[in-house]
Amino acid sequence: xxxxxxxxxxxxxxxxxxxxxxxxxxxxxxxxxxxxxxxxxxxxxxxxxxxxxxxxxxxxxxxxxxxxxxxxxxxxxxxxxxxxxxxxxxxxxxxxxxxxxxxxxxxxxxxxxxxxxxxxxxxxxxxxxxxxxxxxxxxxxxxxxxxxxxxxxxxxxxxxxxxxxxxxxxxxxxxxxxxxxxxxxxxxxxxxxxxxxxxxxxxxxxxxxxxxxxxxxxxxxxxxxxxxxxxxxxxxxxxxxxxxxxxxxxxxxxxxxxxxxxxxxxxxxxxxxxxxxxxxxxxxxxxxxxxxxxxxxxxxxxxxxxxxxxxxxxxxxxxxxxxxxxxxxxxxxxxxxxxxxxxxxxxxxxxxxxxxxxxxxxxxxxxxxxxxxxxxxxxxxxxxxxxxxxxxxxxxxxxxxxxxxxxxxxxxxxxxxxxxxxxxxxxxxxxxxxxxxxxxxxxxxxxxxxxxxxxxxxxxxxxxxxxxxxxxxxxxxxxxxxxxxxxxxxxxxxxxxxxxxxxxxxxxxxxxxxxxxxxxxxxxxxxxxxxxxxxxxx
Numbered sequence: 046x047x048x049x050x051x052x053x054x055x056x057x058x059x060x061x062x063x064x065x066x067x068x069x070x071x072x073x074x075x076x077x078x079x080x081x082x083x084x085x086x087x088x089x090x091x092x093x094x095x096x097x098x099x100x101x102x103x104x105x106x107x108x109x110x111x112x113x114x115x116x117x118x119x120x121x122x123x124x125x126x127x128x129x130x131x132x133x134x135x136x137x138x139x140x141x142x143x144x145x146x147x148x149x150x151x152x153x154x155x156x157x158x159x160x161x162x163x164x165x166x167x168x169x170x171x172x173x174x175x176x177x178x179x180x181x182x183x184x185x186x187x188x189x190x191x192x193x194x195x196x197x198x199x200x201x202x203x204x205x206x207x208x209x210x211x212x213x214x215x216x217x218x219x220x221x222x223x224x225x226x227x228x229x230x231x232x233x234x235x236x237x238x239x240x241x242x243x244x245x246x247x248x249x250x251x252x253x254x255x256x257x258x259x260x261x262x263x264x265x266x267x268x269x270x271x272x273x274x275x276x277x278x279x280x281x282x283x284x285x286x287x288x289x290x291x292x293x294x295x296x297x298x299x300x301x302x303x304x305x306x307x308x309x310x311x312x313x314x315x316x317x318x319x320x321x322x323x324x325x326x327x328x329x330x331x332x333x334x335x336x337x338x339x340x341x342x343x344x345x346x347x348x349x350x351x352x353x354x355x356x357x358x359x360x361x362x363x364x365x366x367x368x369x370x371x372x373x374x375x376x377x378x379x380x381x382x383x384x385x386x387x388x389x390x391x392x393x394x395x396x397x398x399x400x401x402x403x404x405x406x407x408x409x410x411x412x413x414x415x416x417x418x419x420x421x422x423x424x425x426x427x428x429x430x431x432x433x434x435x436x437x438x439x440x441x442x443x444x445x446x447x448x449x450x451x452x453x454x455x456x457x458x459x460x461x462x463x464x465x466x467x468x469x470x471x472x473x474x475x476x477x478x479x480x481x482x483x484x485x486x487x488x489x490x491x492x493x494x495x496x497x498x499x500x501x502x503x504x505x506x507x508x509x510x511x512x513x514x515x516x517x518x519x520x521x522x523x524x525x526x527x528x529x530x531x532x533x534x535x536x537x538x539x540x541x542x543x544x545x546x547x548x549x550x551x552x553x554x555x556x557x558x559x560x561x562x563x564x565x566x567x568x569x570x571x572x573x574x575x576x577x578x579x580x581x582x583x
Contacts, residue, residue, distance in 0.1 A: 049283040051093040053125065054086050056102035056111065058290055061127060064165025065234050066192065067227035070100050070294060077287035079107055083114050089285045090120070094147055096282070098125035103136075109143040116144025123147030123188070127164060128176035137179045148180045149188040149217075154197040155204045163192055165226075177211040189213040190262075192221055193245070198236045201248040209255035216252055217278065218245065220263035222298065223317035231321055232403075238268045238318070239326030239363045245269040249276055263298065266311035267327055277311070323407060326363065392417065396440070398424035402432055406439060413443040420445050425452040425477065433457060434464065441470030451475035451516065455494065458501020465508035473512040475541070476502035481517070481532035489518075514538025520545055 058074035060066065077085075086095050095115055102108060103126050115122050124140065128150040131137045137148075150173050153160045157170035180187045189208045193201065201218070208216055220236075221227045227234045245261065246269045252259040260278035261269060269276070284296040300313030301324065314327050370376065394417045396408060412420060420440070427433070428450070434457060440448065448471045458465075476498050479489035486495040499515075506513035515536045517529060529540075 048090060048092045050091060050281045051096060052086070052089050052091045052283045052285045053096045053098040054082060054285045055099050055287060055290060055294065055296075056082060056097040056108070057100040057104045058294060059104070060099065060101045061104065061129060062165035063226040065163050065194070065226050065230060066165070067222040067225045067234075068100060069224045069296070074293055075289050076105070077289050079111050079114065081287045081289060082111060083118065085285050085287045086115055086120060087118060089283065091283070093121065094123040095120040096123045096125045096147075096149065101127055103127075103130040109139055112140060112143040112145050121146055123149060125149045125190075127151060127166075127169065128173040129166065129169060131179060132172040132175040134179050134183065137176070137185070138183055141183050141185060146186060147188060148176075148185045149190060150176055150180075150213075151190050151192065152177075152204060152208055153192045153194070155200045155207055156197075159194075159197050159200070162196070163194060174211060177213070181212045186214060187212045188215040188217070190217040190219055192219050193236050193241065194221060194234050195236050198241045198244050201244045202251050205248045205251045205257070205259075206255070209252065209257050213257060215258040215260070217260045217262045218248060218264075220261075220268075220315065220318075222263065222315075223321060224295075231317075235318065235321070237322065237326065238264070242269060242363060243365050243368075246271050263315065265314050265327060323411070325411065393419040393421065395421050395423060398422050398427035398430075398433070398436075402436060405436060409436075409440050409443060413445060417445060419447040419449065421449045421451070423449075423451045428452045428454060429456040434460060434468070437468055437471065441468060447472045449473040449475065452477065453498075454501045454505060455497055458504045462504075462508055465505055468505070469509045471505075471509050471511050473514060474502050474505045474509075475514045475516050475538070477516050477518055477543070479518050480528055481536060482528055485528065512538065514541060516541040516543060518543060518545055 055077070057076060058070040059072050060068050060070065097108075097111065097115075102124060105111065112122050112124075122145050124145055124147070126149070131140075131148070151160075151164065152170065152173055153163045154170075160170035160173070161167050177187060191197070191201070191204055191208075197204070205216060221231075221234050223231045223235070245264070249259045249261070249269065249272050259276055260281070261272065261276050262278045262282075264277065266274075266277060286294050286296060298312075299316040301316045301319040302313060314324055319327070394412055394415075396405075396412065398405065400408075422428070422437075422440075437450065437457075450471055450473070452475070454474060454476050457468075478486050478495060478498055480486040483495040486498075502513050502515075505511070515538055517532075517540075519542050
């Protein structure tokens with residue numbers, strides 16, 4: 046195995062202040078010994094620089110001795126620090142005399158308050174600049190890193206300019222990972238990759254113009270498609286974690302499946318980013334050749350053609366593409382002109398309702414964009430959530446051709462008539478009962494609500510002019526179906542059933558009451574092993 050280019054040796058497991066950084070260490074972690082660090086560095090000896098990192102390595106009282114030991118073993122030693130301890134010449138000279146040759150400081154933004162917010166220390170930006178001047182004065186090679194956050198992206202170009210002016214010869218632009226303090230506020234901290242693309246590329250160009258080596262750390266290749274492959278540093282610095290911290294400090298990046306064209310130069314999409322924001326903007330074909338040509342501007346007096354539907358076409362998730370559309374003289378009345386069409390347009394999709402409101406809204410919009418014809422919400426308990434009515438209103442506004450809502454409708458049906466009318470656009474409501482006989486249902490349900498269940502369904506159907514259906518709940522092994530045989534003469538909708546505790550797919554409909562038993566038998570076969578593993582019902 047070849048030696049790594051550079052290593053980041055975790056010299057101290059915690060930071061001075063967590064701020065909004067993505068360092069996962071906490072104060073309870075043990076501090077590795079000097080000998081343990083020297084052994085780890087020699088085992089993973091790099092061809093380039095051995096960076097003492099963390100955490101905050103200047104929290105070690107024996108830091109000069111550690112630097113001297115590594116330098117004596119032939120390492121080129123660098124210090125990756127927040128800079129607060131080196132704002133005065135004295136401490137920095139001690140470290141240089143011990144063998145330190147490189148210093149890497151953070152400056153996350155030209156705006157001091159933004160840098161202080163990330164670092165979690167008031168006045169940190171001022172002290173970092175002082176540390177940079179000290180490094181220049183005593184002859185240390187100065188590097189810098191920038192945590193690219195949602196609030197600092199707009200200032201990247203000026204931040205790189207300032208770093209070049211204070212002597213930084215290498216700058217890493219780092220994507221925050223979803224861990225540590227940044228993990229609990231990832232939406233606030235993480236930049237959106239589709240929007241940051243032009244800023245990243247412009248910052249790299251500004252650094253090159255100032256003879257600064259620029260690196261992107263943690264960004265996928267599509268985050269800056271016009272940057273040179275050498276600018277991506279995902280494999281150039283290896284984290285080295287001492288044995289005493291190996292089981293308590295996870296610094297390994299994980300990746301979602303990558304894209305074919307970039308597989309040779311990109312490890313894939315960041316898994317933490319995809320899990321939180323999805324991968325639509327990573328797969329956005331906005332800057333690729335258009336699937337259809339830009340429209341020809343209509344002649345004077347000619348009525349423009351009606352724009353095609355947006356369904357099935359990816360939105361402009363890339364800022365650069367939006368700018369290009371804005372600069373086009375005439376889009377023919379279609380703001381989505383030139384966007385690639387999705388090849389797969391599902392006809393029916395289930396919408397999971399047991400998730401956060403933000404994730405649910407993102408999924409709603411995604412489904413509407415795919416051109417889906419029928420969306421089914423089949424979440425018995427989730428429909429009782431306080432924001433269910435508001436979320437259904439948002440779904441209705443997306444104009445999906447058919448919406449079916451099934452499950453426990455009592456909470457929704459108990460709202461005022463005026464409130465229920467705002468759900469016009471739902472095409473079918475499905476209520477569930479344990480038995481068509483009220484006493485049997487109340488005994489099985491345990492809350493005496495047979496009348497309430499049906500009344501809620503009728504209220505929703507009447508207010509929204511929608512269809513109303515009833516779905517029966519059957520035990521895993523129904524012993525008798527006599528009570529259901531004649532029930533559909535007075536129950537609304539087509540006969541439908543689901544089995545208690547069975548997967549969502551394990552429910553069926555019977556179009557003719559006489560075929561009821563056969564339909565139940567077919568559904569039981571579809572459930573298969575999932576039902577066979579359940580104990581017999583009482």
